[in-house]
Amino acid sequence: MSSLKSHELEKNSHMMVNPLDPEEFRRQGHIMIDFIADYYQNIEKFALYYPESIETILQDIQKYIIPGITHWQSPNYFAFFPSSGFRGEILSTGHNVVGFNRMSSPPATELECIVMDWLREMLMLRKSFLFKGNGGGVLQGTTCEAILWSEKMEKLVAMVYGSDQTHCALQKAVQIAGIHTKNFRAIKSTKSNSFGLCPNSLRATIHADVEAGLVPFFLLAEDFNIWVHVDAAYAGSACICPEFRHFIDGFEGANSFTLNAHKWFLTTLDCCCLWAKDPSALMKSLSTIPEFLRNKATDSKLVLDYKDRKISLSRSFRAMKLWLVLRSYGVANLRNFLRSHVKMAKLFEELLRNDNRFEVVAPRNFALVCFRILPWPIYNSVANHVERANELNKKLLESINGSGNVYMSSTVFAIGATLREERHVIRAWKVIQEHADALLSKN
Amino acid sequence: MSSLKSHELEKNSHMMVNPLDPEEFRRQGHIMIDFIADYYQNIEKFALYYPESIETILQDIQKYIIPGITHWQSPNYFAFFPSSGFRGEILSTGHNVVGFNRMSSPPATELECIVMDWLREMLMLRKSFLFKGNGGGVLQGTTCEAILWSEKMEKLVAMVYGSDQTHCALQKAVQIAGIHTKNFRAIKSTKSNSFGLCPNSLRATIHADVEAGLVPFFLLAEDFNIWVHVDAAYAGSACICPEFRHFIDGFEGANSFTLNAHKWFLTTLDCCCLWAKDPSALMKSLSTIPEFLRNKATDSKLVLDYKDRKISLSRSFRAMKLWLVLRSYGVANLRNFLRSHVKMAKLFEELLRNDNRFEVVAPRNFALVCFRILPWPIYNSVANHVERANELNKKLLESINGSGNVYMSSTVFAIGATLREERHVIRAWKVIQEHADALLSKN
The missing domain is CATH 3.90.1150.10 (Aspartate Aminotransferase, domain 1)
Incomplete structure (x- = not known):
């Protein structure tokens, strides 16, 4: 299950029932309740595994997680849309896993790596965003959280750029990160330019700032060594369709990319997918290693601890939601x-x-x-x-x-x-x- | 339902069944699934209400929310512990409410105010933390999020204080807020002092910083006009018991207080309760009013928009979880x-x-x-x-x-x-x- 075979998922194009059909929800809901009740009935039979290798963990996912959801791989399983996220939420919450670091619940970390690579592949993002390519994805709560990190630098001269149509999440992140509001440049957009970010206006603004001794820091253009983030919170989902993919064609040079699965990708709040080519930049801002989370695996630096790529230390098993969506619907649906x-x-x-x-x-x-x-x-x-x-x-x-x-x-x-x-x-x-x-x- | 009568809740001391008894979970789980399926079956019969007054909204909560959970007020309802949070999560996710501002889903905001006031009362926190007392509570994801805000100030000289036993969440917040790591003072604690924050060491450290031209900013002591935050993430829950309440006796002068209900108060992740005496300080850092969220109610400044007290704009109906816990167990249980x-x-x-x-x-x-x-x-x-x-x-x-x-x-x-x-x-x-x-x- 380590790689997504698009042609295989294409095959799963079973009939689409109304995704919130109450009777079908009822049928599947009851199956899920029994599944979780059975889990608690047998909970003492499971050994608490000390994590060993990736292979062992993947076997555990296969053994303990996957069988639980196979009931829903029936043709009718392709039915429910928001309730798919809802179903994932039930499973995730019902098992109540907290995944600070890999050790606290290894399958949570492993599954997150897998689904984020799958989704990256569906979006045809460059391999440099892939875990194997030193990049990697992480599930955040919302965009506001996802973009709230910054490398340590002189805040007084750090300039952030967006268009005047940019979502207020960026402004909020700038405020919280302690960058002064006046250091945020909202480039004016025009109707004639379809309200897009105008490259010429942007370039002129950046040039003026550089001449004034300020340091371009976050948004666009490789020329200035700025961190370029593409916020495709809503529209990103559509880019899994070949006919829409061209909308993100230009972003090959970007450093990071977000898509909110809870917006248009059949999961409920919160499920914001963030990919970065160089996650070490996130880690510089977000990593802390308290004594109570230290362990051999972390000390070895061979494992991924998601707490270091996100604001909150505690994190739920969000990957379950996305995984359920990708698995149950398939690319075609x-x-x-x-x-x-x-x-x-x-x-x-x-x-x-x-x-x-x-x-x-x-x-x-x-x-x-x-x-x-x-x-x-x-x-x-x-x-x-x-x-x-x-x-x-x-x-x-x-x-x-x-x-x-x-x-x-x-x-x-x-x-x-x-x-x-x-x-x-x-x-x-x-x-x-x-x-x-x-x-x-x-x- | 606007105020908590402890003596009434005390009466609800029905027998305690094992909180995760699989058969009881199964029985109640099936009831919940039917409840949500029925909701979707009848969804078109509900009018979409434009918010009018607090009274109308409270009636809606009474009419649409409360009947849905009365099934679980039976004696056996006092049974499930983490599944209580789980049940709240099902209800919250199943109805899939996003509550940026009051208008986007008024009952979410109203219920949050109510439960936060209830819990404040159970903890015997001062009335200045009450909504009516100009204070107020807000549900955050985790402590890391809850303490990540700061009034705009010169970051280079802002000093933050904690003990060397303080949770790493503070250090993380300091990093993200752009305050330099060297501006964080970890006051050394000793075994002889039970690893508590030593007032004398703290005072000496602050005095030295003030003399060096630095500005005490966050943690302790009214003398210096510092923002004092009490992080009772874990232990706070126990303070609803009179015999443990004395542990927070000394914090009458604090500006804010957090308790993580997902730690020891029967809800699942994420449910961090934050109270502040003066929430306007939060709002200075966290408020943004984008055009797409503007509405008459917000413009009137008479309503509470929770997006202004929290990092993420989108927020789920977390109050449901806490409400279910308070209602179903009661103080005694x-x-x-x-x-x-x-x-x-x-x-x-x-x-x-x-x-x-x-x-x-x-x-x-x-x-x-x-x-x-x-x-x-x-x-x-x-x-x-x-x-x-x-x-x-x-x-x-x-x-x-x-x-x-x-x-x-x-x-x-x-x-x-x-x-x-x-x-x-x-x-x-x-x-x-x-x-x-x-x-x-x-x-």
């Missing part, structure tokens, strides 16, 4: 799941384009549609039409959310909920139109 | 559970004291016993007897752990596992003695 959401987003986009009161604000690449209402009378009035449009959109959002029938955030219409079907998208569009009608008739 | 572990530790201590080859190294206050083997021949040899004793203890530990029958860490013998009974302690002691016999006969 995972791709189809993601594609079905993108297809629904395309449908919504079409509906929008057919109503000239609405505008698609940013290009839709995956299953997120950014739109706004922009009725002609406002658009045509020269004075403060932007402010008036913003005000109108705010009212529309409050009106829709206030109805209790559809709920959206202020920035996007996201196709992400596992239970979503086309009929829900069509219904939501009708609700949006009705509220727009009512609002515009009042104005 | 919780105290008895903790006392039973302390009683077992006392037994182990007695066994140790009856064997003159062993020494209890630090006073046993709760259910942890720190001991070492110190056979007379080594003790009496004047030259390097400490090193030889350490070497012997290391060998003993490796020998015991290598047997696969008992597993201990290098610092303590901890009575904490929920399934533990006296017979397990007695058996472990026999294993320790056997390995000591074998080791000493070889030397």
Whole structure:
């Protein structure tokens, strides 16, 4: 089980049942409860193994972990989406493993290495991110945690770069790491550039900072020896589909990459996947070796202790969740799941384009549609039409959310909920139109 | 349900069944699976509520959350210990709530305020830690996370103090927050002082730092306007028993307090309870208000958004776990559970004291016993007897752990596992003695 054979997983393209079908959840849920109850009934029969070799541990995974989940390898097992994460959570929590270091529960560490390498392979990330290639993956809680580490350096001159569309997680990490807010450069993005990070603006900003004696530290461009991190929290999942892979083509030079499996990859919170080419940089910031965690294996420096790559010392058996997803769905079904959401987003986009009161604000690449209402009378009035449009959109959002029938955030219409079907998208569009009608008739 | 009536909880002292009794777990587990399956079967019947008032939300908790767990309020519900956390985890994960801010899932925030106030009351913490008293509690992942925030200040001169016995979580937080390792003062503790933080040594160290132009920043003593944090990760739980409460008597002047419910309070990872008298200090470091999370309630500043008191933006419904524990066991059973572990530790201590080859190294206050083997021949040899004793203890530990029958860490013998009974302690002691016999006969 040490390497992922994509062609084998492709074969597992059994029928897809509704992933949250209550009866199927009920059936499988009961099997799981019995599985965990049996585990506790027999718990004293298991010896407490002092870890020996990787081989022994892998045998233990084979012997104690895998049989427990084979019930779910049936065709219907490919059914449940969030409940797959949920099922993994039950298994992980039910066995209640704490994996500071490898020794505290070796299979937790081993399984994490395996699934992170599998997922790296599915994403076609460079081999330099592979454990064997001196890189490696680690499961974090969320992006906020995943990017909160830094090599020791003079904080006063360390500069961090992102676009003005960068997730606030970066700003938060900067604050907590003690880097002054004014050292964070949010490069202005434009609609004409699809709200992307503009290389020219970035280069100009960095040049100005270097001339001012500041030290580019975190985000982009090999030229300046900056740590480049790619945050693909949401969209990263789609990159397991060949037709979407090109979106991360340019990041071959990056130092680290994150994808949040709890966002669009069928696990529940928390499950943020971080890969780094050189994990020793993480370890410089995050490693501590207290006396009570010392052991022969750690002292030998031949084993991986995940506590050194993450903020929290205690950590649960998150790999179980991801492992269950990869194993039970297989590449083909995972791709189809993601594609079905993108297809629904395309449908919504079409509906929008057919109503000239609405505008698609940013290009839709995956299953997120950014739109706004922009009725002609406002658009045509020269004075403060932007402010008036913003005000109108705010009212529309409050009106829709206030109805209790559809709920959206202020920035996007996201196709992400596992239970979503086309009929829900069509219904939501009708609700949006009705509220727009009512609002515009009042104005 | 806004205040905890201890005398009412005391009444719920039903019989205690083995907390991990497999058959009882099986029975309750099946009920839970049906409960969650029913929830998904009826999910479309629920309206999506736009949050209105605290009152409405509390009614929703009453209507949608509480009925779901009443099945487990039967006498046998007092049975499961780690599975109580496990059950809370199932409920929390099964409903899959993400609670960035109050609006994203109001009951998650409301329930967290309630349980944190309840637990504060059980611990008899000052009212200044209460939400109504402008203080407040927040559930974090682990201690490492809970203490990782700092007000913006000049990092180069900020000094952090702890004893040399302080958990490495503090050192890790200092590293990540960008405070230089040399700014962390580990005050030397001594056996004669029971390895506690010595006030005189602390005062002398702080005085010297102040004279050198450095700024005392984090740990102890009101005199210097330092932020005082009390980390009661493990022992804090026991302080709900009146006979142990005096251990935290001295901390009335502290600014913040943590207790890890996942350590000794019947929940699984992660569930670290943090209270602060002035949470605005946390918010200065941890708050970000991205556009996509803006809403009327947040803008009004009348509601609590937990994302501002914690590193990660996304957060699961952890309050469910703690709530289930407090509700299902009640104060009396919780105290008895903790006392039973302390009683077992006392037994182990007695066994140790009856064997003159062993020494209890630090006073046993709760259910942890720190001991070492110190056979007379080594003790009496004047030259390097400490090193030889350490070497012997290391060998003993490796020998015991290598047997696969008992597993201990290098610092303590901890009575904490929920399934533990006296017979397990007695058996472990026999294993320790056997390995000591074998080791000493070889030397």
